[in-house]
Structures are given as structure tokens and as C-alpha cells.
Amino acid sequence: MKYFLGDRVDRNISYQILLSIILVMFAVSGIDFLFLVLNELSDISITYNLKELISYSIMSMPYRLFDLTAYFCLIGVVVGLGILSDNGELIGARILGKSIISIALSSFKPILLVMLLGLLACEFIIPNLSQLAEENRLFKKEGENSTTRYWMQDDIGFISFISVPKKNKVRGLSVYELNSESKVTKIIQSKEAIFNSDDLELVDPTVTIIDRRSNIKTYDFNNLSIPGLNSDFSFLLSPKYLSLTDLYKQIDSSSSSYRKNLLSLEFWRKILQPFITLSLVLLALGFLFGPMRDQKSGQRIVIAIGVAFSVDLIQKLLGSISIVSNIPSVVAVLTPILLITLLAFLLLKKVN
Numbered sequence: 001m002k003y004f005l006g007d008r009v010d011r012n013i014s015y016q017i018l019l020s021i022i023l024v025m026f027a028v029s030g031i032d033f034l035f036l037v038l039n040e041l042s043d044i045s046i047t048y049n050l051k052e053l054i055s056y057s058i059m060s061m062p063y064r065l066f067d068l069t070a071y072f073c074l075i076g077v078v079v080g081l082g083i084l085s086d087n088g089e090l091i092g093a094r095i096l097g098k099s100i101i102s103i104a105l106s107s108f109k110p111i112l113l114v115m116l117l118g119l120l121a122c123e124f125i126i127p128n129l130s131q132l133a134e135e136n137r138l139f140k141k142e143g144e145n146s147t148t149r150y151w152m153q154d155d156i157g158f159i160s161f162i163s164v165p166k167k168n169k170v171r172g173l174s175v176y177e178l179n180s181e182s183k184v185t186k187i188i189q190s191k192e193a194i195f196n197s198d199d200l201e202l203v204d205p206t207v208t209i210i211d212r213r214s215n216i217k218t219y220d221f222n223n224l225s226i227p228g229l230n231s232d233f234s235f236l237l238s239p240k241y242l243s244l245t246d247l248y249k250q251i252d253s254s255s256s257s258y259r260k261n262l263l264s265l266e267f268w269r270k271i272l273q274p275f276i277t278l279s280l281v282l283l284a285l286g287f288l289f290g291p292m293r294d295q296k297s298g299q300r301i302v303i304a305i306g307v308a309f310s311v312d313l314i315q316k317l318l319g320s321i322s323i324v325s326n327i328p329s330v331v332a333v334l335t336p337i338l339l340i341t342l343l344a345f346l347l348l349k350k351v352n
Helices: 008-043 050-067 069-084 089-095 100-124 125-141 244-253 257-269 273-287 297-323 329-351
Strands: 148-154 157-161 165-166 170-179 186-197 199-203 207-212 216-221
Touching: 008 050, 008 069, 008 089, 008 100, 050 069, 050 100, 050 125, 069 089, 069 100, 069 273, 089 170, 100 125, 100 207, 100 244, 100 273, 125 165, 125 170, 148 216, 244 257, 257 273, 273 297, 273 329, 297 329
Parallel strands: none
Antiparallel strands: 148 157, 157 170, 165 170, 170 186, 186 199, 186 207, 207 216
């Protein structure tokens, strides 16, 4: 532990970088949250009220923060080392025998912590929380009579539902059973359906049986289950809300090439995010000890924001191209990382 934390100078650099990243994260997330709330105000209704809007905005923030982690770290390093430079502490560190490599390693330590927490949250927390936020928003805005529904075909007929707040839960379920002549023989409806093992448990279900003479009889059953249905609807969820494990599983099982490209792009983007973060930090160090060494803190921050915006734009552009072309997703994600790393090493090479 002592070897990892380093001496007092190393700890001071790491502490300043971590503090700067946290401050940048709070500042940017606060602005992002405000704009998100303002954007949602136009959709307020009786069911989707201010309370639901605030709840949706709060639950959406973890994914939005994870998506911007690399840029938080970039700006945090620029701000943190900029403060140390303005206070003369970097010069003092160099006088005490600290090399640029040693300063860089001290800067990387808090970033490694942030990246580790981000990957853990991406795997275990963010997917379920983000999906719940999106599906609750959709359900509250459109209600039980929504015309926008998920549709899928099963051995027994057709299944539709309004939303999937969790991988094992659906809302507004309707099951249409067909006979050998493809005519509806039974309609099962339920407000909610929850998977328990291999069975689908329905909450307050209504079963409508249609006979040949079109006479309709309605029966109510408690805890009615429909065996044979898939117990995991994760294949219907947006790729950006899936964990790395689910993304990996679905890439091989997906039959749609477009869906497979989306899944692959999201998988490589998430798994390689630590490398884009490290490449941006290297670039920040190259600027700080090179071209931006004599510039004021305000100018450094503006340049860092400009670089972050440019990298984000390039990543999205290459990602969109890879989805509709034969370019492998891993190439689209790796290209900006390699270019940034090359530029960073060129800048650091010129530093004495």
C-alpha cells in the first residue's frame, strides 16, 4: 500500500488530481442534470409529473456520468496539475527529484480508482438503473393504453407489452394464443408479469377464451403462469444499457447484423474506455509540460474542453460509420485511442 501511494509529494499530487476530478464531475453533472430537467419539462403531464421527472433525471445520471468519465479525468488532470503548477508545487517536485514519469504515475493513481469504480458500476449497477429509468419514463408518459408496444412471436402465438423495467419484468402484457389455422383462441392480459425461474407469474390476469361461435367468456385467475416463454427479455433492451456480460452473450446470439454491430460497438467502447481515459491523460500531461506550460489556468481548461469535445465527436462519427459498414467496431474504437496516444508521446518526447 505504501509503495502504491508513494511518498508525501506523490500523495499530494494524487490528492489534488482526485479532488479536481470530483469537482469537475460535480460541476459538469450539475449542469447536465439541469439541462436534462429543462429538456423533460415539455413532456410533463398528469401521469408524468414533476416528481417522476426528477426521479427519471436522477436515475439517468449514473450512466451519463460513466459515459463522460474519460473527459472528467482529462479536465480534472488539466485543472489539478494546473493548480499545482500555478502554485509552484510542480517545480518543487522536480527540484526534489521527481521526474515527469513519476508525476505522471502519481496522476494516474486516482484515475485508476475512478476507472475501476466505473467498470464495476457499468457491470452491476448502471444497466438495471438506467433501464428502469427509461422504461418508467415511457410507461408514465404513455400509460397502459400506449400504442407503442414491444412485439415478439412465440410458439403459442404473439406476445406484446408496453415496457420492460427489468430483465425479468414486463408491464402491460398481452398474449394472443393461435390455433393451427392462425386464428386467435385465447387472449391473456395482465398489468405486470414477473419471471420466477422458468414460469411467468402474472399479476391480476384476465383470460379471454374465444370459441368457434365467437362467444366470449372471461375468466380471472390468480398467479396464472405461462410456461415456455423466454425468461430473459434483455435482448430487447438498448445496447448502451446492457452490462459487459450481456453484451458479450448477445453478440453471438443476435440474428440481426445491425443489432450485432450495435452490440459490438457498445461492448468495445465500454471495455476500452479505460484506455481512452489513459490516452487522454497522457495527452493532458503532454500539453501541460509542453505547449500549455506557460498558459493560464483558464486557457488550459478551455483547450481541455475543446479536446474532449473533439475526441467525443470523432468517436461517435467512427462508431456510426462502423455500424453501417464493414469496419470492425474494435477498429472504430481503437483508432482515436492510438491517434491520441501517438500525439501524446510526440509532445512528451519534446519535454526536457
